[in-house]
Amino acid sequence: xxxxxxxxxxxxxxxxxxxxxxxxxxxxxxxxxxxxxxxxxxxxxxxxxxxxxxxxxxxxxxxxxxxxxxxxxxxxxxxxxxxxxxxxxxxxxxxxxxxxxxxxxxxxxxxxxxxxxxxxxxxxxxxxxxxxxxxxxxxxxxxxxxxxxxxxxxxxxxxxxxxxxxxxxxxxxxxxxxxxxxxxxxxxxxxxxxxxxxxxxxxxxxxxxxxxxxxxxxxxxxxxxxxxxxxxxxxxxxxxxxxxxxxxxxxxxxxxxxxxxxxxxxxxxxxxxxxxxxxxxxxxxxxxxxxxxxxxxxxxxxxxxxxxxxxxxxxxxxxxxxxxxxxxxxxxxxxxxxxxxxxxxxxxxxxxxxxxxxxxxxxxxxxxxxxxxxxxxxxxxxxxxxxxxxxxxxxxxxxxxxxxxxxxxxxxxxxxxxxxxxxxxxxxxxxxxxxxxxxxxxxxxxxxxxxxxxxxxxxxxxxxxxxxxxxxxxxxxxxxxxxxxxxxxxxxxxxxxxxxxxxxxxxxxxxxxxxxxxxxxxxxxxxxxxxxxxxxxxxxxxxxxxxxxxxxxxxxxxxxxxxxxxxxxxxxxxxxxxxxxxxxxxxxxxxxxxxxxxxxxxxxxxxxxxxxxxxxxxxxxxxxxxxxxxxxxxxxxxxxxxxxxxxxxxxxxxxxxxxxxxxxxxxxxxxxxxxxxxxxxxxxxxxxxxxxxxxxxxxxxxxxxxxxxxxxxxxxxxxxxxxxxxxx
Amino acid sequence: xxxxxxxxxxxxxxxxxxxxxxxxxxxxxxxxxxxxxxxxxxxxxxxxxxxx
Numbered sequence: 013x014x015x016x017x018x019x020x021x022x023x024x025x026x027x028x029x030x031x032x033x034x035x036x037x038x039x040x041x042x043x044x045x046x047x048x049x050x051x052x053x054x055x056x057x058x059x060x061x062x063x064x065x066x067x068x069x070x071x072x073x074x075x076x077x078x079x080x081x082x083x084x085x086x087x088x089x090x091x092x093x094x095x096x097x098x099x100x101x102x103x104x105x106x107x108x109x110x111x112x113x114x115x116x117x118x119x120x121x122x123x124x125x126x127x128x129x130x131x132x133x134x135x136x137x138x139x140x141x142x143x144x145x146x147x148x149x150x151x152x153x154x155x156x157x158x159x160x161x162x163x164x165x166x167x168x169x170x171x172x173x174x175x176x177x178x179x180x181x182x183x184x185x186x187x188x189x190x191x192x193x194x195x196x197x198x199x200x201x202x203x204x205x206x207x208x209x210x211x212x213x214x215x216x217x218x219x220x221x222x223x224x225x226x227x228x229x230x231x232x233x234x235x236x237x238x239x240x241x242x243x244x245x246x247x248x249x250x251x252x253x254x255x256x257x258x259x260x261x262x263x264x265x266x267x268x269x270x271x272x273x274x275x276x277x278x279x280x281x282x283x284x285x286x287x288x289x290x291x292x293x294x295x296x297x298x299x300x301x302x303x304x305x306x307x308x309x310x311x312x313x314x315x316x317x318x319x320x321x322x323x324x325x326x327x328x329x330x331x332x333x334x335x336x337x338x339x340x341x342x343x344x345x346x347x348x349x350x351x352x353x354x355x356x357x358x359x360x361x362x363x364x365x366x367x368x369x370x371x372x373x374x375x376x377x378x379x380x381x382x383x384x385x386x387x388x389x390x391x392x393x394x395x396x397x398x399x400x401x402x403x404x405x406x407x408x409x410x411x412x413x414x415x416x417x418x419x420x421x422x423x424x425x426x427x428x429x430x431x432x433x434x435x436x437x438x439x440x441x442x443x444x445x446x447x448x449x450x451x452x453x454x455x456x457x458x459x460x461x462x463x464x465x466x467x468x469x470x471x472x473x474x475x476x477x478x479x480x481x482x483x484x485x486x487x488x489x490x491x492x493x494x495x496x497x498x499x500x501x502x503x504x505x506x507x508x509x510x511x512x513x514x515x516x517x518x519x520x521x522x523x524x525x526x527x528x529x530x531x532x533x534x535x536x537x538x539x540x541x542x543x544x545x546x547x548x549x550x551x552x553x554x555x556x557x558x559x560x561x562x563x564x565x566x567x568x569x570x571x572x573x574x575x576x577x578x579x580x581x582x583x584x585x586x587x588x589x590x591x592x593x594x595x596x597x598x599x600x601x602x603x604x605x606x607x608x609x610x611x612x613x614x615x616x617x618x619x620x621x622x623x624x625x626x627x628x629x630x631x632x633x634x635x636x637x638x639x640x641x642x643x644x645x646x647x648x649x650x651x652x653x654x655x656x657x658x659x660x661x662x663x664x665x666x667x668x669x670x671x672x673x674x675x676x677x678x679x680x681x682x683x684x685x686x687x688x689x690x691x692x693x694x695x696x697x698x699x700x701x702x703x704x705x706x707x708x709x710x711x712x713x714x715x716x717x718x719x720x721x722x723x724x725x726x727x728x729x730x731x732x733x734x735x736x737x738x739x740x
Numbered sequence: 741x742x743x744x745x746x747x748x749x750x751x752x753x754x755x756x757x758x759x760x761x762x763x764x765x766x767x768x769x770x771x772x773x774x775x776x777x778x779x780x781x782x783x784x785x786x787x788x789x790x791x792x
Contacts, residue, residue, distance in 0.1 A: 078776060081776060141755065
């Protein structure tokens with residue numbers, strides 16, 4: 013879990029650059045006295061005390077508490093303590109820390125719904141144990157007054173418990189009935205109510221059989237299923253929120269010539285916003301100062317950075333690469349193109365809600381069947397004996413014995429086991445039916461940039477250069493943080509090249525770096541600046557004293573596990589497609605490298621969604637894997653979707669499953685696990701049905717006693733849970 | 741059978757104490773950090789009272 017929980021930090025420029033140190037030092041507007049830090053590397057008691065000691069020793073910090081389960085520290089401090097100071101303190105003692113946006117986290121600080129379910133579960137457990145104790149005495153031969161006393165005691169415990177613990181079922185069943193539908197909770201509620209009512213009646217008449225224990229165990233088992241289901245989703249939700257909270261929404265506003273750090277939500281149209289190299293644009297706008305290059309890959313899928321200069325229109329979500337830019341905001345918040353894309357998602361998403369889960373399908377078959385059966389038993393016995401009491405007792409027994417105790421556990425037990433297993437592999441299941449949908453997938457569509465590729469370039473033609481050329485190029489490249497320069501530095505250093513000393517080394521934002529060698533100018537940068545012909549591939553150009561230019565060409569590095577994932581999917585007989593917004597050359601090169609025969613280049617966001625919808629219309633079940641804003645519509649339109657943790661927030665929200673690590677290879681495993689999970693769910697339904705086939709005739713024949721009901725219920729629930737555990 | 745008049749209330753009260761204790765632990769956030777609690781027991785530092 014340690015490695016899996018760590019989001020891909022380098023691919024999230026906003027979090028590394030947004031809290032720029034100098035700006036924060038001057039900033040006093042920070043209102044929150046509560047800070048949260050994500051600590052992905054802590055794992056032991058020593059880590060906890062080291063971190064807490066270091067934080068509390070810092071002046072202004074009042075309390076610091078580490079939560080090891082969430083790998084998070086909560087700090088209460090004076091207003092002038094910034095998260096950035098604390099991150100540096102922890103860095104000094106060797107712990108990686110990232111600021112978390114307290115606003116995003118506070119939404120789920122306490123899991124109220126989960127706690128509510130747990131309380132009801134505890135009360136139901138307490139009551140059913142006590143009532144079972146009394147019932148066992150009755151079954152083992154308590155008679156007359158003793159039996160009646162025990163029944164009355166059971167009733168006294170059961171009635172308030174049912175009212176309190178059964179509330180989730182009552183509200184859900186009432187909601188379904190109000191909309192004239194039947195769900196699994198309708199037969200449950202009917203069985204509980206009928207069981208309690210007939211048992212009370214029997215008790216007043218000093219009858220032999222009371223089903224209080226059955227009603228309570230039923231509630232207990234079903235609540236256990238509910239709670240498991242809730243836990244699985246709550247874990248996924250809190251991890252997803254942690255990812256969102258890592259992108260602290262801050263921007264640097266220039267106000268009367270002063271820089272101030274503000275929340276993105278407070279930016280207005282016509283504000284001037286400073287974006288430092290490495291930062292993500294918080295608003296749509298127009299560049300008013302500065303030159304740089306912009307990485308648009310998250311929005312369009314293009315890998316080649318575009319040149320940016322004053323007067324150019326820019327969109328929120330683009331990443332500034334080389335020089336500082338001042339942007340005049342033309343659209344903020346909900347109006348930005350980043351948010352408008354969410355509308356596309358909303359339209360596409362309506363298609364997905366049509367999927368009916370296996371549990372719902374079972375309920376649709378099961379609920380009417382049970383009601384009819386129990387009504388028939390009532391009518392049949394009434395006509396046979398003309399005794400309402402006998403007929404009602406038998407009808408109640410039928411309802412209790414068929415009651416979907418095992419069915420209520422069948423799905424949550426399996427999904428909890430499967431989600432836990434996938435979580436350890438670094439996958440977060442966000443949607444409750446995602447596993448079932450994943451099991452049906454026959455076509456996989458990949459996005460290129462940021463999904464199959466890591467978004468970092470790699471030099472391809474190192475061998476074409478002389479040692480001297482490389483030495484000069486390395487010296488120039490070392491002066492810039494541009495991704496291409498960094499790739500060049502890496503490749504040259506790996507080859508053992510040492511830089512030559514250059515004079516007047518300087519970076520010209522948006523163009524490249526230049527310096528002087530023996531009094532002559534040497535440059536490394538864009539084709540137009542060097543005076544060379546641009547190439548189709550991603551490339552950087554070097555010009556030497558002689559005035560001739562040489563091209564360094566780059567290719568995208570593959571994301572870890574991309575090759576394995578594609579190969580494993582193809583071996584499993586899945587159809588693999590590559591749809592990208594990038595140029596045809598780059599897409600074809602990658603498709604060849606991975607052995608993907610079907611690819612589409614220069615696809616607009618609408619094209620991607622349309623193609624996914626077209627595939628669905630052909631009856632295919634599409635898994636979409638993508639990370640960019642241009643993928644969100646396709647992610648929402650697909651049958652099921654996966655996005656990496658480095659993806660934009662909008663893309664993560666639109667997808668069902670989030671890959672927490674940088675590795676793609678778990679995707680193929682996920683499909684296998686999903687298939688076996690669905691198989692287990694179906695098996696569980698079958699097991700539950702077999703129990704019913706054996707027990708129902710007994711109940712209808714009037715031979716069922718509370719003991720038989722209790723045995724059938726417990727054994728079927730336990731078998732189903734054990735079967736789910738076999739998945740591990 | 742008179743013994744039942746003692747035993748049944750006793751069993752109910754004992755069970756009730758268990759239930760009450762569980763509800764108290766849930767309400768006071770004692771299940772928020774199970775991993776951390778398991779590790780903190782190994783630490784020689786007292787993080788809250790009672791200090792010795």
